[in-house]
Amino acid sequence: xxxxxxxxxxxxxxxxxxxSHKELSAPAFIxxxxxxxxxxxxxxxxxxxxxxxxxxxxxxxxxxNIAFVLGCAFGDRIAIxxxxxxxxxxxxxxxxxxxxWKYILLLLLQVVCYSVKLxxxxxxxxxxxxxxTISVCLVYYNNxxxxxxxxxxxxxxxxxxxxxxxxxFGFVCACFxxxxxxxxxxxxxxxxxxxxxxxxxxxxxxxxxxxGGSVQVIIxxxxxxxxxxxxxxxxxxxxxxxxxxxxxxxxVGIVALFCASVTWVGRYEVHLFGRYIANYCGAxxxxxxxxxxxxxxxxxxxxxxxxxxxxxxxxxILGISEWADYHVGVDSVYAAGYSTGNVFxxxxxxxxxxxxxxxxxxxxxxxIFSQMVYKFARKSPSKYPINAGMIFYCMIAYSIVFSFFGxxxxxxxxxxxxxxxxxxxxxxxxxxxxxxxxxxxxxIRKSDVLSRIRIKM
Numbered sequence: 001x002x003x004x005x006x007x008x009x010x011x012x013x014x015x016x017x018x019x020s021h022k023e024l025s026a027p028a029f030i031x032x033x034x035x036x037x038x039x040x041x042x043x044x045x046x047x048x049x050x051x052x053x054x055x056x057x058x059x060x061x062x063x064x065n066i067a068f069v070l071g072c073a074f075g076d077r078i079a080i081x082x083x084x085x086x087x088x089x090x091x092x093x094x095x096x097x098x099x100x101w102k103y104i105l106l107l108l109l110q111v112v113c114y115s116v117k118l119x120x121x122x123x124x125x126x127x128x129x130x131x132x133t134i135s136v137c138l139v140y141y142n143n144x145x146x147x148x149x150x151x152x153x154x155x156x157x158x159x160x161x162x163x164x165x166x167x168x169f170g171f172v173c174a175c176f177x178x179x180x181x182x183x184x185x186x187x188x189x190x191x192x193x194x195x196x197x198x199x200x201x202x203x204x205x206x207x208x209x210x211x212g213g214s215v216q217v218i219i220x221x222x223x224x225x226x227x228x229x230x231x232x233x234x235x236x237x238x239x240x241x242x243x244x245x246x247x248x249x250x251x252v253g254i255v256a257l258f259c260a261s262v263t264w265v266g267r268y269e270v271h272l273f274g275r276y277i278a279n280y281c282g283a284x285x286x287x288x289x290x291x292x293x294x295x296x297x298x299x300x301x302x303x304x305x306x307x308x309x310x311x312x313x314x315x316x317i318l319g320i321s322e323w324a325d326y327h328v329g330v331d332s333v334y335a336a337g338y339s340t341g342n343v344f345x346x347x348x349x350x351x352x353x354x355x356x357x358x359x360x361x362x363x364x365x366x367x368i369f370s371q372m373v374y375k376f377a378r379k380s381p382s383k384y385p386i387n388a389g390m391i392f393y394c395m396i397a398y399s400i401v402f403s404f405f406g407x408x409x410x411x412x413x414x415x416x417x418x419x420x421x422x423x424x425x426x427x428x429x430x431x432x433x434x435x436x437x438x439x440x441x442x443x444i445r446k447s448d449v450l451s452r453i454r455i456k457m
Contacts, residue, residue, distance in 0.1 A: 071367020170201025
């Protein structure tokens, strides 16, 4: 059954590739492709897990992927102003120069904020009897935040704002660095500053005890590179073999770094590399299959699982304690005597909140949304290649790619925290592009005006 599912998903990927104008960075493509990888790894471990795929799980993966591709196809019909018609590309060479002092200022901000954050985490860990090492304190803090309702750290407001700015600037640096690599004439003056800021953003991503933040920045860089390469050549020129080889080596390096970094954040050392990779990239369909066929528990009200950050926020404001209890279902699944984790693909949340109809409705909605954002990314409303729309798409690309792992749209994109990041992105873009100091005078350059939104039928 897994073999049939892989073949079916390959067909869906081919369709997604063609209706997305053969663009590897399109939402439909980067959503479906990881599901194929997940199924292939699950197939390799199926004998060890004694895994037999049921028809209902097969249909969930099959229909859910089709629904997302259909959502993207409809979203592609939504045009945003005349500049967003296909065929009107802006060039990648038209760069807005950012002053070096701005990179240095934001670099210092990151160093200060991440250092102070680690200091608070160390104090939190040692005050609770945890060993006086940064890695152990990191994992203790991460587990406390994720798996308990215990009180954690109340960061000062200035630090929370600084950390949010640093996070958003990490995505900005990912896009700027990709632009430098795509351009023939690189802006060497700021290249070193960009590299240092980008690396610091990746390192800063692990200061919460997990590696998700670092992976988000890396995926943002890859997406920005693909989009800018497309803009420059309009896909008329194939990607050079050395670039493909570089991406493959980079991906292998990322996987190796992911495993090696386990002990950096205080987790167990990896002795069985295959099982470790299987847990992160293949066990999700096994877990979903187990959950669907063992008396699954459903949400008490709509959105309890999919939109739990918003539900928790409203529960806190309204004082409704039962709304905050969003964690339902299975804590962990076991196969062959060891845990396969507690993630069940993105469809787990949709089914838990809406039943099986959720695998049709929710992916279509998220597909439309993703495609509309992508249209901003691939064709900016100005003559410059890096705009807020492109950076925002690179910010949410992680949520699309990791849909095979779990629901990231509801937990990362449609949240109050993302709204705050969008506001920071707008202000940060204004600071980088339009704010300047000449002598004792503050100069503000005129910005572009966004286009109207209309639907093309």
